[in-house]
Amino acid sequence: MKGNSILNKAKYSENTDEWYTTYSTVEEEIAHYTSQFYGKTVLCNCDDPYESAFSKYFLKNFNILKLKKLICTSYKGSRILENTKLRDADNCIVNNQFAYVMIAKENFDNSKGIISDENIKKFLMKKGTVNKLKGDGDFRSDECIEYLKEADIVVTNPPFSKFIDLFSLLVKYEKKYLLIGNQNAITYKEIFPYIKNGKAWIGCKFGDMAFKVPDDTPPRKTRFWIDENGQKWRSLGNAMWLTNLDNQRKHQKLELTAVYEPAKYPKYDDFDAINVSRVKDIPKDYSGIMGVPLTYLKYHNEEQFEIIGEANHGSDNEFDLFKPKIEGKDIFKRILIKAKDYGKDGI
Numbered sequence: 001m002k003g004n005s006i007l008n009k010a011k012y013s014e015n016t017d018e019w020y021t022t023y024s025t026v027e028e029e030i031a032h033y034t035s036q037f038y039g040k041t042v043l044c045n046c047d048d049p050y051e052s053a054f055s056k057y058f059l060k061n062f063n064i065l066k067l068k069k070l071i072c073t074s075y076k077g078s079r080i081l082e083n084t085k086l087r088d089a090d091n092c093i094v095n096n097q098f099a100y101v102m103i104a105k106e107n108f109d110n111s112k113g114i115i116s117d118e119n120i121k122k123f124l125m126k127k128g129t130v131n132k133l134k135g136d137g138d139f140r141s142d143e144c145i146e147y148l149k150e151a152d153i154v155v156t157n158p159p160f161s162k163f164i165d166l167f168s169l170l171v172k173y174e175k176k177y178l179l180i181g182n183q184n185a186i187t188y189k190e191i192f193p194y195i196k197n198g199k200a201w202i203g204c205k206f207g208d209m210a211f212k213v214p215d216d217t218p219p220r221k222t223r224f225w226i227d228e229n230g231q232k233w234r235s236l237g238n239a240m241w242l243t244n245l246d247n248q249r250k251h252q253k254l255e256l257t258a259v260y261e262p263a264k265y266p267k268y269d270d271f272d273a274i275n276v277s278r279v280k281d282i283p284k285d286y287s288g289i290m291g292v293p294l295t296y297l298k299y300h301n302e303e304q305f306e307i308i309g310e311a312n313h314g315s316d317n318e319f320d321l322f323k324p325k326i327e328g329k330d331i332f333k334r335i336l337i338k339a340k341d342y343g344k345d346g347i
């Protein structure tokens, strides 16, 4: 059916479930949290032990991060499995017909500092390092939840289509996490209340991210390229890290220079708040509610501003307060904030 195939194509081209993170994306973000990993058990629960940048990063930096344990579980049917020579505990070549678990414990490598690629390879090749899971490796399965219970911090780039499921599981088991997601997830009803209440926040990288994609990814005009090794890439302009690990970013004060002028900051038709088009236009001297773009969250410091809610459809969740319109014209979704320490000299 013509209609359906167009729909499926559109769906496929937007399917970010098989986008693979680069080593530098992981390395640059974790650099902001290193001391919070000391003595901790880390779980990467959407990550095969052979190709995932998360597995590689935590294995290489195991001693630097003073980890207690690293657990990586993969999902049956991984799309990036290359010709691996890894063998599991049954001496079978690792392949994508199974899901696996790889566990590295304290002193798995006695070298100091960064562990070499050579040593990592030796460790992975050792019979018994990588073992079959009973099921398909779904992070929601009982055996994967047992690993989750053991973990202190979960770090991964989950399939975006299951982002809410993973987030909800982490909340249920009260885990710390660092997750790559699409910024659209911020306004999901299952997630926004946590951001509003200061229980989850944006990590350090918020914006452009490049990902390796499977060979059968169709080319497109923008945000797609093939590198000199024939590897296909896509990039996302609105990627983010979502976390509940403390970071310096959330304690930095947003420097404000703009001054409130009623003509420059119109109020919404159905709500007593002013519309602010860009983060740099947030006035330093307005004490009421302001609707700011989603990108504001990259600078949010809860000591400086309170998040009152959001203005999206007016019905997405208990904090989605109204549909933003000015003189009948729809405005893109907004985060509603109010200065906390507003005084006579402004914020």
Ligand SMILES: C[S@@+](CC[C@H](N)C(=O)[O-])C[C@H]1O[C@@H](n2cnc3c(N)ncnc32)[C@H](O)[C@@H]1O
Pocket (backbone or CB within 6 Å): 016, 017, 018, 019, 020, 021, 022, 045, 046, 047, 052, 053, 054, 074, 075, 077, 078, 079, 137, 138, 139, 140, 156, 157, 158, 159, 160, 162
């Ligand atoms: C966006 S990719 C990212 C892979 C890897 N974390 C990375 O960043 O390179 C998501 C991965 O999750 C796997 N996956 C899909 N559904 C899953 C599930 N229910 N449980 C665990 N993993 C899943 C996919 O096979 C894919 O490898």
